[in-house]
Each structure stands twice: as structure tokens, then as C-alpha cells.
Amino acid sequence: MVPSLALWPPPRYARRMNDAPLDPTPFDPGAHGWRPLPVGGFPAHVGPLWHRTDAGPLPRFALLADQRHVNVHGIVHGGMVMTFADTGLGISVWEAAGRRPCVTIQFACQFLDAVHPGEFLELDAEVLRTSSTVVFMRGTLRVGARVTGAVDGVWKMIRGR
Numbered sequence: 001m002v003p004s005l006a007l008w009p010p011p012r013y014a015r016r017m018n019d020a021p022l023d024p025t026p027f028d029p030g031a032h033g034w035r036p037l038p039v040g041g042f043p044a045h046v047g048p049l050w051h052r053t054d055a056g057p058l059p060r061f062a063l064l065a066d067q068r069h070v071n072v073h074g075i076v077h078g079g080m081v082m083t084f085a086d087t088g089l090g091i092s093v094w095e096a097a098g099r100r101p102c103v104t105i106q107f108a109c110q111f112l113d114a115v116h117p118g119e120f121l122e123l124d125a126e127v128l129r130t131s132s133t134v135v136f137m138r139g140t141l142r143v144g145a146r147v148t149g150a151v152d153g154v155w156k157m158i159r160g161r
Contacts, residue, residue: 027064027120034062043087046080051091058095061088061123065115076115085109085123085139085151092125093135093155100157102135107153119143123151133157 030036034050043049046069050062063069063084071077086107093102115121121143128136134156141149 026118029062029064029120037061037091039087043083046083046087049084049087055124058092058125058127061091061125063121065117065119065121067117070117074117076117076119076121078109078111081111081115081121081141081149082107082109082151084121085141085149086153088123089125089137089139089151089153090155092127092139093137096127096130096135096137097155097157101159102155102157105134105154105156108151110150111148112150113143113146113148115141115143115148121148128152 029050033054034052037047037049037051039047039049047063050064051059052062053059061084065076069076069080086104089107090102090104094100121141123139123141125137125139128138130136134154136152136154138150138152140147141151
């Protein structure tokens with residue numbers, strides 16, 4: 001028997017989904033050197049996203065998690081984390097590929113700790129290898145010093161239109 005979606009989320013989770021963040025003073029990324037990342041298309045639905053370029057050859061990316069990003073357990077949805085990481089790594093791939101269009105052909109994510117609303121999730125990207133048509137990447141997801149995930153993937157350079 002399939003449960004009715006009319007009761008989704010289950011009542012025991014409804015209060016958690018609407019809880020306010022634990023810290024009453026929200027983090028201000030702009031005051032800490034982060035700049036808004038202007039993105040369009042689908043990635044515009046997962047932000048706002050932030051970036052900074054003062055940490056090395058590749059930009060760093062971040063997301064200030066809020067209630068829009070949570071699952072029924074009150075923590076940031078895994079699909080949200082993966083979309084954020086794919087977007088950040090994809091922009092890094094674009095830079096590594098000489099600003100050629102690229103598409104994700106493989107992506108993996110290992111979830112190591114939960115991300116909560118109000119937390120500032122950062123992504124540090126690393127190019128592992130670049131060939132004439134493929135870029136291999138990995139990244140670390142963290143909130144402060146706490147590592148929350150590891151990601152890796154392969155991107156294919158495509159011909160422009």
C-alpha cells in the first residue's frame with residue numbers, strides 16, 4: 001500500500017521543517033569577503049550562491065543554507081548539496097578548460113555530516129587532471145572546520161554552438 005502524499009511531510013517532521021535557525025544572528029557573507037555569484041538557469045534556483053577568488057587559482061564557492069533548502073528532517077537536502085557542488089565544480093571546470101563549455105558526465109558525493117539551516121556551506125575545488133576533452137575534479141564541502149562531504153566528478157568539454 002502506498003502512503004498518501006496528502007500527509008507529506010509526516011506530522012512528526014512538520015515542526016522541524018519550520019524551525020528557525022539555531023543562531024539568531026545570521027551570517028553575512030559579504031562582510032567576510034564573499035561576493036554574490038551571478039548564475040542563471042537552474043543554478044539560480046538553489047542559491048543565493050557566493051564566491052571568492054582570493055584563495056588560489058580556482059574560486060571558492062559557498063551557500064548560506066536556509067529553510068528553503070531543507071528536507072523533512074530539517075537538515076539541508078542531499079540533492080541540494082549535490083546541486084550546489086556540481087555547480088561550483090562545473091564553474092571551476094569551465095575555468096580549467098579555458099572557458100570552453102563542459103557538461104558533467106560523472107558525479108559522486110559522499111555525505112559525511114549534516115548541514116543545517118543558517119550554516120554557511122563552503123566548497124573547495126581541485127583540478128585532478130585535464131586532458132584535451134575531459135576534466136577530472138574533486139572537492140571538499142565544509143562548514144567552518146567541519147568537513148560535511150566529499151565530491152568528485154568528470155566533465156566533458158563540448159563544442160560550442
